[in-house]
Amino acid sequence: MDRLTPSSPRVQAMPVKECDEPLVDIALASGLQFGPPPECPETxxxxxxxxxxxxxxxxxxxxxxxxxxxxRLYEGYRSLQVQQLLFDQEYARIKRRQPELSDAQAYRETTRLVSAVQRPDGSLNIPPHATGAAVDVELVDANGQVLDFGMEIADWSRVDPGLCVTDAGGLSASARYHRQMLQDVMERAGFVNYVEEWWHFSYGDQLWAYVTGNPVAIYGVIDL
Structure with a gap:
């Protein structure tokens, strides 16, 4: 069986019954923090x-x-155009690091950390961030400093992918404690964690539906 990612066929096979709930800007809400735009100017x-x-x-x-x-929110909604840009960048990095991989293998390895917009056969995927249902989040102290998670989210493309895994081995007691704290509060709020990324959580998307056994996802791709 393939590694479980948001692009896995068994996840993408989950039906979507769009609930038509709108997108909202967390900057207009009280009690939540957000960081600077991540990844690239297009975000x-x-x-x-x-x-x-x-x-x-x-x-x-x-x-x-x-x-x-x-x-603190690192990233919420991501357009399909930006998603494709990030996918192409990660695919190129994978091919440079592991030139022995076939195109199909490089595709699967890329989807470990960046969801695909479409499959190799051209059929469409539903990337979680493009639904507005997925968030990348971290914890900060009273001074706005990110707590110790063993890495910064922004370093995801530069570190060993194994370090991104929620229960990665070799973490300090502090990093493990903070990852667990984040996971605990997010799961109590109804989110599911994508285990390859300690910072990624979602509710209502296909991964959530698959993990929780819900028969349908309630959020599909939405355009701004």
Missing amino acids: APHYRFVRRSILERLQHAQSLLPDGICL
Whole structure:
């Protein structure tokens, strides 16, 4: 069986019954923090947007954290165009690092950390971030400093992919504690974690439906 990723055929096979919930800007909500635009300039216009229920669940997760610790959004919504750009960049990195891989193998390895917009046969995927249902989040202290997670989210393309795994081996006690704290509050708020990325959580998308056994996803691709 293939590694479980949002692009896995068994995840993409989950039906979507779009609920038509709007996207909202978390900058207009109280009690939530967000960082600078991530990844590339193309993310800047939309990265703070999430579905309305996702915002409410993020607020709930924030309420579960100890005083002085804040949830901070790294990235929410991502357009298909930006998703394709990031996929192409990661695919090129994989091919440079592992030139012995076939195109199909390089595709599968790329989807470990960047969801595909389309499959090799040209059929379409539904990337989680393009639904407004997925968020990349971290925890910061009262001074706005990111807690120790063993790595920064922004370093995902530069570190060993094994370090990105939620329960990665070799972590310090501090990094493991903070990863677990983040996972605990997000799961209590109804999110599921993508185990290859400690920072990635979603509710209502196909990965969520597959992991929780829900018969349908409620969020599909949405355009801004």
